Amino acid sequence: MEFLTGVAQKETLELSQLLTSDMEGKTVKTNGAVHTIRDMGNIAFVVLRKREGLLQCVYEEGVTAFDLKDLKEAATVEVEGTLLHSEKAPGGMELRLSTIKVLSEPAESMPIPIAKWKMNTSLETNLNLRPISLRNIRERAKFKVQEGVVKGFREFLDSQGFTEIHTPKIGSKGAEGGANIFKLEYFHRPAVLAQSPQFYKQMMVGVFDRVFETAPVFRAEKHNTKRHLNEYTSLDFEMGYIDSFEDIMAMETGVLQHIVKVLKEQYSRELAILNVELPRTDEIPMVRFDEAKRLVSEKYDRPIRNPYDLEPEEEVLISRYFKEEYDADFVFVTHYPSKKRPFYAMDDPADPTFTLSFDCLFRGMEITTGGQRIHDYHQLIEKIEKRGITTEGMDAYLMAFKHGMPPHGGLGIGMERLTMKLLGEDNVRETTLFPRDLSRLEP
Amino acid sequence: MEFLTGVAQKETLELSQLLTSDMEGKTVKTNGAVHTIRDMGNIAFVVLRKREGLLQCVYEEGVTAFDLKDLKEAATVEVEGTLLHSEKAPGGMELRLSTIKVLSEPAESMPIPIAKWKMNTSLETNLNLRPISLRNIRERAKFKVQEGVVKGFREFLDSQGFTEIHTPKIGSKGAEGGANIFKLEYFHRPAVLAQSPQFYKQMMVGVFDRVFETAPVFRAEKHNTKRHLNEYTSLDFEMGYIDSFEDIMAMETGVLQHIVKVLKEQYSRELAILNVELPRTDEIPMVRFDEAKRLVSEKYDRPIRNPYDLEPEEEVLISRYFKEEYDADFVFVTHYPSKKRPFYAMDDPADPTFTLSFDCLFRGMEITTGGQRIHDYHQLIEKIEKRGITTEGMDAYLMAFKHGMPPHGGLGIGMERLTMKLLGEDNVRETTLFPRDLSRLEP
Numbered sequence: 001m002e003f004l005t006g007v008a009q010k011e012t013l014e015l016s017q018l019l020t021s022d023m024e025g026k027t028v029k030t031n032g033a034v035h036t037i038r039d040m041g042n043i044a045f046v047v048l049r050k051r052e053g054l055l056q057c058v059y060e061e062g063v064t065a066f067d068l069k070d071l072k073e074a075a076t077v078e079v080e081g082t083l084l085h086s087e088k089a090p091g092g093m094e095l096r097l098s099t100i101k102v103l104s105e106p107a108e109s110m111p112i113p114i115a116k117w118k119m120n121t122s123l124e125t126n127l128n129l130r131p132i133s134l135r136n137i138r139e140r141a142k143f144k145v146q147e148g149v150v151k152g153f154r155e156f157l158d159s160q161g162f163t164e165i166h167t168p169k170i171g172s173k174g175a176e177g178g179a180n181i182f183k184l185e186y187f188h189r190p191a192v193l194a195q196s197p198q199f200y201k202q203m204m205v206g207v208f209d210r211v212f213e214t215a216p217v218f219r220a221e222k223h224n225t226k227r228h229l230n231e232y233t234s235l236d237f238e239m240g241y242i243d244s245f246e247d248i249m250a251m252e253t254g255v256l257q258h259i260v261k262v263l264k265e266q267y268s269r270e271l272a273i274l275n276v277e278l279p280r281t282d283e284i285p286m287v288r289f290d291e292a293k294r295l296v297s298e299k300y301d302r303p304i305r306n307p308y309d310l311e312p313e314e315e316v317l318i319s320r321y322f323k324e325e326y327d328a329d330f331v332f333v334t335h336y337p338s339k340k341r342p343f344y345a346m347d348d349p350a351d352p353t354f355t356l357s358f359d360c361l362f363r364g365m366e367i368t369t370g371g372q373r374i375h376d377y378h379q380l381i382e383k384i385e386k387r388g389i390t391t392e393g394m395d396a397y398l399m400a401f402k403h404g405m406p407p408h409g410g411l412g413i414g415m416e417r418l419t420m421k422l423l424g425e426d427n428v429r430e431t432t433l434f435p436r437d438l439s440r441l442e443p
Numbered sequence: 444m445e446f447l448t449g450v451a452q453k454e455t456l457e458l459s460q461l462l463t464s465d466m467e468g469k470t471v472k473t474n475g476a477v478h479t480i481r482d483m484g485n486i487a488f489v490v491l492r493k494r495e496g497l498l499q500c501v502y503e504e505g506v507t508a509f510d511l512k513d514l515k516e517a518a519t520v521e522v523e524g525t526l527l528h529s530e531k532a533p534g535g536m537e538l539r540l541s542t543i544k545v546l547s548e549p550a551e552s553m554p555i556p557i558a559k560w561k562m563n564t565s566l567e568t569n570l571n572l573r574p575i576s577l578r579n580i581r582e583r584a585k586f587k588v589q590e591g592v593v594k595g596f597r598e599f600l601d602s603q604g605f606t607e608i609h610t611p612k613i614g615s616k617g618a619e620g621g622a623n624i625f626k627l628e629y630f631h632r633p634a635v636l637a638q639s640p641q642f643y644k645q646m647m648v649g650v651f652d653r654v655f656e657t658a659p660v661f662r663a664e665k666h667n668t669k670r671h672l673n674e675y676t677s678l679d680f681e682m683g684y685i686d687s688f689e690d691i692m693a694m695e696t697g698v699l700q701h702i703v704k705v706l707k708e709q710y711s712r713e714l715a716i717l718n719v720e721l722p723r724t725d726e727i728p729m730v731r732f733d734e735a736k737r738l739v740s741e742k743y744d745r746p747i748r749n750p751y752d753l754e755p756e757e758e759v760l761i762s763r764y765f766k767e768e769y770d771a772d773f774v775f776v777t778h779y780p781s782k783k784r785p786f787y788a789m790d791d792p793a794d795p796t797f798t799l800s801f802d803c804l805f806r807g808m809e810i811t812t813g814g815q816r817i818h819d820y821h822q823l824i825e826k827i828e829k830r831g832i833t834t835e836g837m838d839a840y841l842m843a844f845k846h847g848m849p850p851h852g853g854l855g856i857g858m859e860r861l862t863m864k865l866l867g868e869d870n871v872r873e874t875t876l877f878p879r880d881l882s883r884l885e886p
Contacts, residue, residue: 001728001729001730001768001769002728002729003726003727003728003729004689004692004693004695004726004727004729005464005693005696005698005725005726005727005776006694006696006697007603007693007694007697008694012684014604026469030685031849033649033849034847040620042650044821050652051604051606051651051652051653052604072847073876074847075685075847075848076684076847076848076849078684100501102849103684103849104818104819104849104850105819105847105849106820106846107820107821107844107846108845108846109846110846129842130839131646131647131649131650131839131840131843131846132645132649132842132843132846133844134647134650135649135650140650140651140752141607143651144606145606145611147608148879149708150607150609151601151607158594160450161457161494161495163494163586163587163590164590164593164594165586165590165876166659166676167587167876167877168659168674168877168878168879169612169659169661169674170636170661170673170674170879171623171884171885172884172885180630182463182613182627182629183628184625184626184627184628184636185625185626186625186673186884187663187881189666189884191884193613193627193636200876200877202575203573203574203886204577204876205577206476206561206574206575206578207574207577207583208494208583208586209493209494211492212446215658215659216609216611216612216658216659218613220630222630225727227849230613230629231611231612233614239473239602240519241455241519241521241546246447246707249447250447250448250449250450250451250452252447252862253447253448253449253450254445254449254450254589257449282448282484283446283447283448284446284447284448285444285445285446286444286445286447287444292714326444328565332447337624360771370594375547376548377549377550378550393885395885395886396573396574396885396886397574397886399572399574399886400574400575401550402550403517403549403550403551403552403553403574404473404476404477404515404517404518404519404547404548404576405519405547406519406546406550407478407519407546407547415609418617420700433608433609433610433611433643434610434611434643435611436613438609439629440617441613441614441615441632441634441839442614442836442839443646443838443839443840443842
C-alpha cells in the first residue's frame with residue numbers, strides 16, 4: 001500500500017530560497033511562466049514570473065541546451081542553471097540557464113502587454129481580460145495587499161477572543177429590508193441573497209459574545225458609480241458586553257493598526273511595487289455627524305444641503321479637514337441621524353433623533369458603517385412598530401432578543417473599498433478580482 | 444478633539460484571566476450571561492456563560508448586595524466578587540459575589556434546557572431554535588472546532604505560498620454545468636449562483652501559482668439526505684507546477700496534519716467537551732478506485748453494482764477496510780472513471796477511461812474531491828467538443844488556457860462534512876450553523 005505523508009520539499013526552488021547570498025554560484029532548478037524574452041543575439045534575457053516575483057534568467061547560445069526559437073512568452077517552464085550575482089537583476093541575482101524544459105505552451109500570443117510596468121489599458125479592457133491582465137506584476141500585487149488586509153482583520157479579532165462564523169447567504173428575508181435585494185427561487189419558494197450577515201452575527205453574539213465573518217454580500221443597487229459593487233466581500237464583526245459604542249470604534253482602530261502592521265511586515269514587496277504610503281492609525285479622530293458637517297461647511301465655505309446624510313463630496317471634505325488639521329487618514333463620524341439608520345440601531349438616549357452609530361471615513365470615502373444595536377426585546381419591538389416594519393421572517397432574530405442579549409454592536413468594512421483607498425485607486429473595480437456591477441456579470 | 448487609540452484593557456476579566464492560581468483571593472469584575480441559577484436557600488449557585496466557558500458564582504444572602512429574586516436565567520450581568528478555590532467548580536475556582544448589575548433581561552423564559560449537558564431535543568427543534576440552542580455549551584463547542592478547521596486550512600496554505608482569493612458568487616454560468624444550479628435575475632439578465640469557485644481558482648493559478656478560498660457554494664440538489672446541504676462552505680485550493688496529482692494529495696495531507704495540530708494546541712477545551720478523538724494523519728493510504736471496490740467486495744462479500752461510482756455504503760466499507768487493515772482514518776481513492784468526472788479533469792494517459800483525480804474519504808464519507816486538471820488549451824477544447832458541451836459563458840476560463848497555464852490541480856473540502864466526521868456526528872446539519880436544505884430556508 002502507498003501512503004501520503006505530507007508535503008515534501010521539491011527540487012525546484014522558490015524565489016525566497018533562490019535569492020539569498022549563500023546561493024551564489026550554486027546550480028539550481030526552478031520553474032515559472034515566461035514573462036518576457038529579450039533576445040539580444042547571442043544571449044537572451046528570459047524573465048520568469050513566479051509567485052514571489054520575477055527571476056531574470058540568461059539564455060546563452062551554445063551554453064543553454066535549448067533552441068530559443070522554441071521558447072514562447074507565456075509558456076511555463078522548468079529550468080536549471082547557475083545563480084550569479086547581477087547588479088541589474090531583480091533581487092541582485094540572475095540564473096545562467098543550462099537547460100529549459102517546457103511544461104506548457106500558450107495557444108495564442110498575449111493581447112495586452114502584461115510584462116510592462118504599467119499596461120496602459122483601459123479599465124474596461126483590463127476587466128474583460130481579467131484572467132490575463134492580473135498576470136501583470138502591479139495588478140497582481142494589489143490582491144496580495146488585499147490578502148494582507150483580510151489576514152490582519154482575522155488575526156486581530158482572533159487575538160481578541162472573536163469566533164469566526166459562516167452564515168447562510170440564501171435566506172427568506174433581507175436583514176435591512178428595502179428594495180436592493182436579489183431574489184431567487186429556492187425549490188419553489190421565494191428567497192433572497194443576503195445583503196449583510198447582520199441578523200446572524202447579532203444572534204451569534206448571544207452564543208459566542210464576539211463573532212466575525214469575512215464573506216460575500218449582495219446588493220441589487222442600481223448605482224453605477226466608482227464606489228459601488230453589486231457583490232462585495234464584507235469584513236464584519238459584532239461584539240457583546242460593550243460599555244459604549246466607542247468600544248466598537250476602539251476595536252476597529254485595533255483592527256486597522258494590525259492590518260498596517262501585517263502589511264508592513266509581510267507585504268513590503270507589494271507595498272514597494274505599488275508605491276503605497278501606509279495610513280496613520282495610531283490615533284483616529286472622532287467627530288459628531290452634525291459637527292463634521294458644520295466644520296467643513298465653515299472651513300470650505302460650502303452650504304449644508306442634506307442635514308440627514310453625508311454627500312460623497314462631504315466625505316471628501318471631512319477627510320480633507322482632518323488630514324489638514326490633525327494629519328489623520330481615518331476619521332470616525334458618529335451620531336448619524338436615526339431616520340437614516342436601520343431599525344436595529346440604538347438611538348442616543350440623550351437625543352433619540354440621533355443614533356449611537358458611526359461611519360469610518362478613509363481618505364475621503366466611507367469604508368465602514370457600524371454602531372451599537374438595540375439589545376432589549378421590548379425596545380426593539382417598539383422601534384419596529386414605530387417604523388411600521390413587518391416582522392415577517394424575523395422570528396429567529398427576535399427569538400434571540402426574547403431570550404436575552406447583552407449590550408452589543410458591530411460593523412462591516414468593505415474589503416474592496418478599504419484596499420482601494422489603501423492603494424490610492426479611484427475605482428473600486430481596480431481592487432476587485434472579478435467585479436460585479438450593473439453591466440458586468442462576466443468574467 | 445477626541446481620538447481612538449486602540450483596544451484598552453477592560454476592568455471586566457475573561458476566564459483565561461480569572462482562572463489562574465495567582466488570582467485566588469482577589470476581588471475582580473467580570474460579565475456574562477446567567478446560564479443557570481441553583482437556589483439552595485441561603486446561598487445560590489449562579490453559573491455565568493462566557494465566551495471561554497462557564498464561571499461558577501456564589502450568591503449569599505446578606506453578602507451579595509442584590510435580591511436573588513430579581514435575577515433571571517438568560518439575563519446578562521456584570522458582577523464583582525472574590526475568587527476562591529473550589530474543587531467542584533469548573534476551572535477550580537468560584538466567584539463569591541459581592542455585587543450584581545443586570546445589563547439586560549430576557550422577555551421570556553427558555554423553551555429548551557440549554558444549560559443541560561445534552562439537551563435531548565430533536566434535531567428539528569434544535570435547528571428551529573438555532574439562535575438559542577447554540578447557547579448550549581456542547582452545541583457551541585462544535586463551531587469552535589469548525590473555526591479551528593478553517594484556521595488550520597488557511598494557516599497551512601499560507602505557509603505554503605498560497606494566495607487567498609475572493610471570487611464572485613453570482614455569475615453567468617455554473618462551473619460544472621448541469622441542472623443543480625440556483626438561478627436568479629441579475630438586472631434583467633439570467634444569472635446563477637456559483638456551485639464552486641472552480642473556474643476562478645484555475646484562472647488564478649495563472650496569476651498567483653497557488654490560491655485558496657474559503658467561501659459559500661450553492662447546490663440546487665434535490666437530495667434530502669444526512670450528508671447534503673444546498674449551501675455550504677467550501678475549502679478550496681488550486682496549485683500550479685505540480686509534478687503529478689499526488690502533489691495535491693500530499694498538500695491535503697499537510698493541511699489535515701496542520702488542522703489536527705491547531706485543534707490539539709488551541710481547541711483542547713472544546714475537544715474535551717465533545718469527547719473528540721482526533722484522527723491519524725501521519726500517513727494516509729492511497730488506493731485506486733477499482734482496487735478499492737475490489738478489496739471491499741472481497742473482504743465484505745458485497746457485489747459491485749455500479750462500476751463507475753462509489754455508493755455511500757461502499758465509502759463506509761472502504762473506510763472500514765483501511766481502518767481495519769492499516770488503522771487509517773483517512774483514505775485517498777484515486778483514478779475515478781472519466782465519465783463521472785467533469786470535462787476539465789485530466790485523463791490518465793495510461794488509460795483515458797480513468798482520471799488523475801481522487802476523493803478523500805474520512806471515517807466512511809467523502810469529504811474532498813480533487814484532481815489534476817487539463818492545462819493545455821487544445822486538449823481542453825478537444826475534451827469539451829468530445830463531450831458536446833457548449834463553451835458559452837466560458838470565454839474567460841478558456842482565455843486563461845489560450846495564454847498559457849502551468850500543470851495544475853486542486854480540490855474542495857466540505858467544511859461542514861469534515862467537522863461532522865471529526866466530531867462523530869451523523870448528520871451534516873449538526874455541524875452547520877444555519878443549514879439550508881430542501882425544506883429549510885430559515886432561520
